[in-house]
Amino acid sequence: GDSVTQTEGQVALSEEDFLTIHCNYSASGYPALFWYVQYPGEGPQFLFRASRDKEKGSSRGFEATYDKGTTSFHLRKASVQESDSAVYYCALDIGNTGKLIFGLGTTLQVQP
Amino acid sequence: GGIITQTPKFLIGQEGQKLTLKCQQNFNHDTMYWYRQDSGKGLRLIYYSITENDLQKGDLSEGYDASREKKSSFSLTVTSAQKNEMAVFLCASSITGAQDTQYFGPGTRLLVL
Secondary structure: OOEEEEOOOEEEEEOOOOEEEOEEEEOOOOOOEEEEEEOOOOOOEEEEEEOOOOOEEEEOOEEEEOEOOOOEOOEEEOOOOHHHOEEEEEEEEHHHOOOEEEOOOEEEEEEO | OOOEEEEOOEEEEOOOOOEEEEEEEOOOOOEEEEEEEEOOOEEEEEEEEOOOOOOEEOOOOOOEEEEEEEOOEEEEEEOOOOOOOEEEEEEEEEOOOOOOOOEEOOOEEEEEO
16 A cells, blocks of 8 residues: 655754655655644644655755655755754655655754 | 634543544635544544545544534544543644645644543
């Protein structure tokens, strides 16, 4: 069945470090792929999405490129800030129906 | 802009009890969702509804009922709370469904004693 795998459960960085959170998916066709961010005590917030091979999504300095060949949608940011500390979720839209499958999430902790 | 309101914020129940969680949205969105969030397990879809009076089961529907009597509201019932259960229930909405952004509420935190 369709699935999303986030490799890192936790990532610890210092301010201005480069961030990569790995997301790989398993699904047929071209499912829409999403990144959401969740701050403590809140619900997840949409970051961005992509729905075609080689399409890049971006928001707030974060970006990811849809790669059908490697079935990946890795999240990157060139220079993280303490305020980026949160849980990041990769998700895919099953058959583009609106039903999302989420990865287990990656907790990012950025030290000042 | 709009907002999703979930009530209550915290819910403490007893084993075997029937518990109801409520969600309201003022986005005028067609589709609404209920997810369960457990520590270390991400978010899992319980029920969703594409329009008033419609209900569709997600992967985690067993043990839950849902109700969508109005476009703006979506309720979830835990039919029999399990002892020591602890989870966050998140409500979300989107304009239609496919590929749409989902907007989430702040969640209801459930603890069963």
